[in-house]
Amino acid sequence: MESPFKGNILKGKVALITGGASGIGFEIATQFGKHGASVALMGRRKQVVQSAVSVLQSLAIPAIGFDGDVRKQEDAVRVVESTFRHFGRIDVLVNAAAGNFLVSAEDLSPNGFRTVLDIDSVGTFTMCHEALKYLKKGGEGRSSSSGGSIINISATLHYTASWYQIHVSAAKAAVDATTRNLALEWGTDHDIRVNGIAPGPISGTPGMSKLAPEEIDSKARDNKPLFKLGEKWDIAMAALFLVSDAGKFINGDTIVVDGGQWLSQPRH
């Protein structure tokens, strides 16, 4: 679908996207690139990162990729520094890296719980922490008049309770708290806007294929007249809006992009 935004709204900006080589992260990278940004992708799988970079370059988007794990602080430091060295600035950080699997609380080991918190929550904080010196007003490569912005990809499942998702619910609740607290501290001190996006079920993502095999998916549709799948594009458009000047007064919010689903109940 064609973007409703002008093609130059991110002209001159540099965005670093974790989990940027696949799923929602890759669509955000693509749309940022199509709207003028240069993009750096971070992902754990070297081959996947390399082929994602090739796709972006074939679209004439200035792109570079780094393999790294957001759970490792040294990887975070290396990727953030390399992005800065390559492009000379960092304006936007998108934390889209996430881990997930379906398991009952009874069967989940504490290490399984910790693993998802390490990726989603601690990983998000680590990336923000390491990117701060480049994103803050007057920081490296920046003028003293404006800071950059951060988008944290969240979810809606912790607004209520979700079967077999105790680890992800806890992790995304921590992500939302991190979004609000950084918005307060870094918005005030450093002119950095920090926002989140909470996607509903999005077709063609690793999350959908892991969490909703096809048969569950069609059953859910039968039960919920409101149910429809979103597209990765929908999330990327929300991200574009938030990081562009159109979102300049939005700070500390997590925008739900789910077609109204989390608040709906099946019709009786």
Ligand code: HXC
């Ligand atoms: C139970 C499991 C498990 C499973 C792993 N564990 N998979 N427990 N059921 N299916 C446990 C392991 O037993 C181990 O605990 C601990 O978790 C760590 O497992 P590892 O395999 O060593 O972890 P690792 O190789 O680092 O892989 C991390 C991962 C994996 C999260 C388990 O799935 C991953 O890398 N995912 C990244 C891609 C991804 O999931 N993307 C989808 C995001 S979707 P023990 O105790 O045995 O040592 C998303 C949407 C959210 O985020 C919102 C949806 C609505």
